Amino acid sequence: MARVALDAMGGDFAPRATVAGALLALVDLPVEHTIQLVGRTAVVDETLDVLFAGEFAAHRALRDRLEVVDAPDVIEMSDKPTVVRSRPGSSMMVGLRLQADGKSDAFVSAGNTGAQMAASLLVLKSHAGLKRPAIGTLFPTAQEPVVVLDSGANVDCSPEELVQFARLGTVYAQDMLGRRNPAVGLLSIGEEPEKGNAAVKEAHQRLRAEPGIHFVGNVEGRDIPLGRRDDEPLDVVVCDGFVGNVLLKFYEALAPTLMAVFAKALGAERETLRSAFKELDHAEHGGAPLLGVKGVSIISHGSSSPRAIKNAIGVGLRAVESRMSEHIGRRLEDAAAAAERAEAESTSSSVA
Amino acid sequence: MARVALDAMGGDFAPRATVAGALLALVDLPVEHTIQLVGRTAVVDETLDVLFAGEFAAHRALRDRLEVVDAPDVIEMSDKPTVVRSRPGSSMMVGLRLQADGKSDAFVSAGNTGAQMAASLLVLKSHAGLKRPAIGTLFPTAQEPVVVLDSGANVDCSPEELVQFARLGTVYAQDMLGRRNPAVGLLSIGEEPEKGNAAVKEAHQRLRAEPGIHFVGNVEGRDIPLGRRDDEPLDVVVCDGFVGNVLLKFYEALAPTLMAVFAKALGAERETLRSAFKELDHAEHGGAPLLGVKGVSIISHGSSSPRAIKNAIGVGLRAVESRMSEHIGRRLEDAAAAAERAEAESTSSSVA
Incomplete structure (x- = not known):
């Protein structure tokens, strides 16, 4: 069972493409998984109404596996990454905060990539021994x-x-x-x-x-x-x-x-x-994890279609289920310990 | 009228592909253009005999527009670029030297790229104001x-x-x-x-x-x-x-x-x-000029087919006819003069 927070407001075609992507994902996913739609409640609810009245009319039961989490603010594509500090109410910051607070397992966004990196680093922090996370595509x-x-x-x-x-x-x-x-x-x-x-x-x-x-x-x-x-x-x-x-x-x-x-x-x-x-x-592959943060933050393309969002949610789930972040943390600790040992050895041998 | 020197020994399929490429080029080029086949005379002559006895049997008259220039040595694909200094008799060095001596207008090779750059710089020199030439593809x-x-x-x-x-x-x-x-x-x-x-x-x-x-x-x-x-x-x-x-x-x-x-x-x-x-x-485009040397040196892909060699010869001819090297020299002189003026102005204004 995993809970994926989706930035409902992020991306060129949000909120329509993001919310539709969440529904597409839920149709295929085992029932124990849920999605948190993070954004302006009124906007997200309205989008859900439209989709459930139209193309997802046969899937209204999915509503029970969705939670709408209010985030009054939005970070635009053109904003500088540094704005995240001053926008704690943005869908990105709220979505990542859920994970830091133990209320969510992964975060997915098709919004401003620079801002997502900055917000992920700020909220999730990076693993010990790593200066900056990297995007794996x-x-x-x-x-x-x-x-x-x-x-x-x-x-x-x-x-x-x-x-x-x-x-x-x-x-x-x-x-x-x-x-x-x-x-x-x-x-x-x-x-x-x-x-x-x-x-x-x-x-x-x-x-x-x-x-x-x-x-x-x-x-x-x-x-x-x-x-x-x-x-x-x-x-x-x-x-x-x-x-x-x-x-x-x-x-x-x-x-x-x-x-x-x-x-x-x-x-x-x-x-x-x-x-x-x-x-x-690239829509087939959906999302690129930001590697090295303590948690799961999946970067999706700004022009993501519902199918791309669905696939990005799948990437987020795989990262949760495989415990990738934990494994990365351990790997970096091991490397730091090995470096320390090598350092100690070279010191002792130079003393000797 | 232009004379193009071709490194007959350079490339994965030399000398067969290079010599055949020269013949293909001559078939299409106006009769005033000639090609200098640079390599081991015995090998080049034998390759010509085979081609004129076979696929180019109808084109034996092309022989008059070909000159075979002897170069006893060959630079291999695996050689370090620095070997060019110690191989004055290699087809690359001999081919470029023809140009430096005013006996040829362009050089084309599908051989060792690093060696061709080093040899071009050594023999042709670079234009004033340029530290190192660049490859334009x-x-x-x-x-x-x-x-x-x-x-x-x-x-x-x-x-x-x-x-x-x-x-x-x-x-x-x-x-x-x-x-x-x-x-x-x-x-x-x-x-x-x-x-x-x-x-x-x-x-x-x-x-x-x-x-x-x-x-x-x-x-x-x-x-x-x-x-x-x-x-x-x-x-x-x-x-x-x-x-x-x-x-x-x-x-x-x-x-x-x-x-x-x-x-x-x-x-x-x-x-x-x-x-x-x-x-x-890439065979369609044939060759990439080494830009900035005083002369014409066309770098062709190691795996060049006869068609690629033919196109590279065409690129060399265009460079000769458009006087590209001369124009580059002038352009670099102008830039250096402008920089000097700016320098002088900033000195005089700081004095004032």
Whole structure:
């Protein structure tokens, strides 16, 4: 049994798309799961009325698995992330606060991503030993999807941050994707350890020595769509948030672009092609967890459709059920303890 | 009339693919153009014999427009770029030397990219005011192709280097693509000037003040496949060589990946889809000029087919005919002069 708080006011098509997404999710989910719709009560109630009078008329019983939680304020897409401090009544802050207070298990939003990161850090806090959380995004590939992180939370990353991403991504791939011993690649411009920018070159050396990480070495841009490095499947790709974000947006824009190219070339209808692009559609993957906060905060695309919201709720539930956040906390503690031991050993050996 | 030197020994399928590419190019080019095949004479001559006895039997007259230039040594794909100094007899060094000696107008190679950059810099030198040349690559888009630079020659770029890329890319787009007032975007993770890593944020401010550059502001990953920013067409995208190289390899690997996805989804034959991917096929674009060297050095993909080599030769010819290198030299001189004037003014005003 899990309770997912959904930011009813967040996203380009809120509250209609968010509330409809919650209903779509409840139709499919086991009955023990409930959803908390966080937003302006009057607006949310009205949207529910419209949906239950229309496309969800056959599903009015779902109302019992919904709770509407009032949040008088809204953070807009154009607001700076820093506004979250001064908006405790916003749907984002109220939704996350539920979790901090033990009244909810996960938070999902399609609203302002920067604000969601700031609010999650402020309310949930990050796990000990982690400076800043990272966004883990699934990239569809020719094989299984690959986790790319960071995909936008951090720019100008230090080698230590890249190593942290490898730890976070490993737990994500284990808990959310069921990969037993996730293969982690470091994104660079050549396979050789000496290729890359300064941060990547140092991170490469540190990852080689990192216990508990199945580090397969540097990977290149081409390995992501292929989903493998040489003949080994790839599960996690580590990069700074600048590169990750550029790649993510590039990939997202390709589906519509290619659809146009193909429709022209093959003389086919766009609708016929749409199904082929399902694999490449971010709505299929729904949401990207903010990794490293003490709790579950799922970032959904601003343009999320009801189906994308539904899938994001599913991602949130999987994170709760797999206890990903707890596992991340433990993993970071272990790494800190190992670093301390290494430090103590090097001190004692230099004394000796 | 132009003379193009081709590294007959460079590339995964050399010398067969390179020599065949030269013949394909000559079939289509006006008769005043000639090609210099640079490599081991015995090997090149034998390859010519095979091709003239086989698929090019009807084109033996092309032999008169070919010159075989002996280069006893070869730089392998796995060699370090630094080996070029100690291999003056390699096909790369001999081919570039022809140009430095006024005996050739352009050089094309599908060999070791790092070595080609090092050799080009060593033999041709870079234009005054430029620390390091950049690779400009064409990315197919939903509109016209966009020039992305740097796509791999430089990592850890300074703001000044990013500004230089804007100058190089502007001349490339004008001379090679016929864009009159090329729109230059700076690749970042948000449109706002304050978004990005440290180098990008400073480069943004400098590009806004840069004369002769039609700077349209920051662009995001999605703007590249779309080929526009908002409603304005995009001609040049500036980024550091780490990001550019990751994007390039990512894009290159997408065509085969998507072909597999589509063939499965549509039940179509791969061959039927191949034509639709023509637009996304790097062989169509053939070669990426190394921008900033005093001369013409075209970098072709290691896996180049004869068609890719033919197109790369075409790129080299366009660079010669449009006098791109000369225009780049002038542009960089102008920028240096403007910087000097600004410096002098600020000194005199601070004295006053």
